[in-house]
Each structure stands twice: as C-alpha cells, then as structure tokens.
Amino acid sequence: MAAQKINEGLEHLAKAEKYLKTGFLKWKPDYDSAASEYGKAAVAFKNAKQFEQAKDACLREAVAHENNRAYLFQAYEQAGMMLKEMQKLPEAVHLIEKASMMYLENGTPDTAAMALERAGKLIENVDPEKAVQLYQQTANVFENEERLRQAVELLGKASRLLVRGRRFDEAALSIQKEKNIYKEIENYPTCYKKTIAQVLVHLHRNDYVAAERCVRESYSIPGFSGSEDCAALEQLLEGYDQQDQDQVSEVCSSPLFKYMDNDYAKLGLSLVVPGGGIKKKAPATPQAKPDGVSTAAAEEEEDEYSGGLC
Numbered sequence: 001m002a003a004q005k006i007n008e009g010l011e012h013l014a015k016a017e018k019y020l021k022t023g024f025l026k027w028k029p030d031y032d033s034a035a036s037e038y039g040k041a042a043v044a045f046k047n048a049k050q051f052e053q054a055k056d057a058c059l060r061e062a063v064a065h066e067n068n069r070a071y072l073f074q075a076y077e078q079a080g081m082m083l084k085e086m087q088k089l090p091e092a093v094h095l096i097e098k099a100s101m102m103y104l105e106n107g108t109p110d111t112a113a114m115a116l117e118r119a120g121k122l123i124e125n126v127d128p129e130k131a132v133q134l135y136q137q138t139a140n141v142f143e144n145e146e147r148l149r150q151a152v153e154l155l156g157k158a159s160r161l162l163v164r165g166r167r168f169d170e171a172a173l174s175i176q177k178e179k180n181i182y183k184e185i186e187n188y189p190t191c192y193k194k195t196i197a198q199v200l201v202h203l204h205r206n207d208y209v210a211a212e213r214c215v216r217e218s219y220s221i222p223g224f225s226g227s228e229d230c231a232a233l234e235q236l237l238e239g240y241d242q243q244d245q246d247q248v249s250e251v252c253s254s255p256l257f258k259y260m261d262n263d264y265a266k267l268g269l270s271l272v273v274p275g276g277g278i279k280k281k282a283p284a285t286p287q288a289k290p291d292g293v294s295t296a297a298a299e300e301e302e303d304e305y306s307g308g309l310c
Contacts, residue, residue, distance in 0.1 A: 002048040009053065010046035012037045016060070027098060035064035035075075039201055042078065046085075055082035076102065089126050093119045097134070104141070113141040117154065128165055132158045134172075143181075152181040159197075163263045168205045183221060191221050191231035193260065199233055200267040203240060206274070209262055232256050243273045 016037035019030040045054035047151035058079035080095035096119040103112035120134035138173040142151035155178045162171035179194040195218045202211035215233050218224045231249055241245030252256065252268035259265070 002050075003049035005044045006050060006053075007042040009048065009050070009057070012041035012044060013057065015066070016041065020064070027042075032064075035061045038064055039075070042082070046082065049085075051082045053084040055079050055086070058082055074099070080119075089123055090130075093123045093130065093134070096122070109141050109145050113138045113145075113150070116141065118213050120157070124161070128161045132161050132170075135161070148181050148185050152178055152185075155181070160261060163201065163267065166204075172201050172210070173204070175201065188222050190223070191218070192224055192227055195221075195224070196229060196233060196257065196260065197264045199236065200264055200271065203271055203308045204267055208237070208240060211240075217244055228256060240271075242271050243275055245273050248273055 003293065016034040019034035019037065022029055035093065038057050040265035042054045042057035042061065045051070045057055045154040058075050062075035062079065073085040076095050079178040080092045080099065083089075083092035084097065087265055090110075096115050100112040100115035100119070103109070104116060115133050120131045123134070124131040135154045139151045139154040139158070142148070142154065155174060159171055159178060161175040162174055175194055175198050179191055179198070182190045182194060182216075198214045199211045202208075202214065215230070215237065218230070224230050236248060239245075239251065248271060252271055257265060260268070
C-alpha cells in the first residue's frame with residue numbers, strides 16, 4: 001500500500017514538472033495545473049507516511065501558487081503540518097506563522113488567527129515561551145476584529161503558561177488584560193475569579209501592596225463587594241499580613257480556590273506567608289496552685305482574726 005502511494009506521488013510530481021516546462025508552442029508554464037499535481041503528490045506521500053517528500057511537495061505547490069495567493073498560504077500551512085508529523089516542531093511553527101502573516105496581509109484575519117492558535121498548540125509543550133507569544137498574537141488579531149470572547153480565551157491560555165513558567169510579572173499584566181476584557185463584555189463573575197488569580201500571583205511576587213490594590217480596585221465591579229470571592233480575598237490578605245499561615249492555608253484550600261484552573265489552584269496551595277508564618281496559640285489553661293500555698297494562705301487569714309475584731 002505504501003509503495004503504491006509513493007509511486008502515485010512520484011507520478012504526480014512528474015506531471016507537475018511537465019506542466020512547468022515551456023517549448024516552441026508553449027511559451028508560458030501552466031502554474032495552476034502544476035500546483036494541483038504537487039498538491040496531489042503531497043497527499044499521496046502523506047498517506048504513505050513519507051512526510052519529508054510530502055513537505056517538499058507542499059512547498060513546491062506554494063511556489064507554483066505565487067500568483068494565486070489564497071492557495072499559496074494553504075500550501076505553506078500544509079507544509080508546516082507535514083513538519084509536525086516529522087516532529088520538527090520549531091520548523092513547523094515557522095511555516096504556519098509565515099502562512100498566518102500572509103492570511104493577515106490578504107485580509108483574512110480569522111484564518112490567520114486559527115493558524116496562529118494551531119501553531120501555539122503545537123509548540124506549547126516544547127517551547128512555552130513561543131506558545132505564549134503566539135497566543136498573544138492570536139488574541140491581538142481577534143481583539144482588532146472586535147471578537148473579544150475569542151481574544152480573552154487566548155489571553156487566558158497565555159496567562160496560565162506564564163504562571164506555569166513562574167513568570168509572575170508578565171502573568172500579572174496578562175491577567176489584568178483578561179480582567180479588563182471580561183469587564184468590558186460584562187462578565188462580572190469571571191472578573192471576580194481573575195481578581196483571585198491576580199492576588200495569588202502578586203503574593204507569589206511578594207507584593208502585598210499590589211495584591212491589596214487589586215482587591216480595592218475590584219470593589220467598583222458590580223456585585224464584587226458582596227461576593228464570597230471578596231470575603232475570601234479579604235480573609236486571605238488579613239492572614240498574609242498577620243503572617244498567619246493557618247488562616248492563609250485554610251482560605252487557599254477552600255473549594256473556591258481548589259476548583260480554579262489547575263495552575264492557579266497550585267499557586268494557592270503553595271502560598272507561604274513571609275517569614276514562614278506563625279501558628280495560632282492554644283488557649284492557656286489555668287495552673288493549679290500547690291496545696292501548701294493555699295493551706296498557708298488560709299492559715300494566715302485565720303491567724304489575722306484569731307484575736308477577734310477588737
């Protein structure tokens with residue numbers, strides 16, 4: 001089966017080359033027909049799991065499509081996907097990113113954004129920093145198109161990767177941008193959750209002032225001041241300020257914190273107050289007086305009045 005598909009691919013390559021040749025009666029290459037044959041060759045090689053040959057065929061198709069830009073972009077993207085199958089992820093992302101830029105220049109931002117997001121997913125586990133960049137680029141494309149829900153979803157992915165990589169300064173800015181968009185689209189309950197995420201990030205940065213400011217600024221969000229999120233955050237900040245590790249741990253292990261996105265839940269569970277914290281003191285138990293002392297005191301009192309009142 002594989003050998004048959006390889007032969008099929010080679011036949012399509014030969015036809016493509018034939019379409020590109022010129023002669024006495026054929027002054028101009030037939031690029032469209034050649035591109036079509038290269039595309040068929042790529043599919044045949046892919047089915048035979050000959051991804052290197054499939055990638056080369058896609059790139060040749062892209063060159064043949066120089067005058068037909070819509071197909072040109074697709075060919076680059078397909079070449080990138082072949083590189084993905086070969087586990088050459090950085091090279092794959094480079095080609096997909098190139099295709100997305102072409103989509104943008106051609107006035108198809110939605111397709112560009114989808115290509116960028118695909119590239120981010122491909123590289124996320126290998127190069128999280130590049131994935132963050134790609135997700136942020138995608139969010140910018142969606143935001144420019146006023147598709148704010150899609151934009152904020154991609155920003156959320158970037159924020160979680162930044163937290164996972166302990167890049168807390170950048171994470172704090174990214175979460176603030178998420179929060180601003182959620183506020184703009186009037187999704188207030190999610191704003192509360194983003195405030196919790198912000199506070200946890202700031203406390204891991206050892207910046208209590210910034211954490212407190214986040215809560216204070218959130219009072220302007222409708223419904224926040226009476227929410228369980230607000231009450232929990234006030235309790236958390238109080239415990240942190242008083243270096244009460246018991247109180248901080250109690251808040252961070254509550255369902256409100258535990259059932260957040262995993263990256264933020266971990267921040268809560270690993271939060272330690274400055275100086276290692278203090279434990280709550282057990283109530284003091286009254287100490288019993290020695291028998292001798294109480295007896296002696298009683299005898300003294302008796303002697304004092306033994307001679308009567310006069």
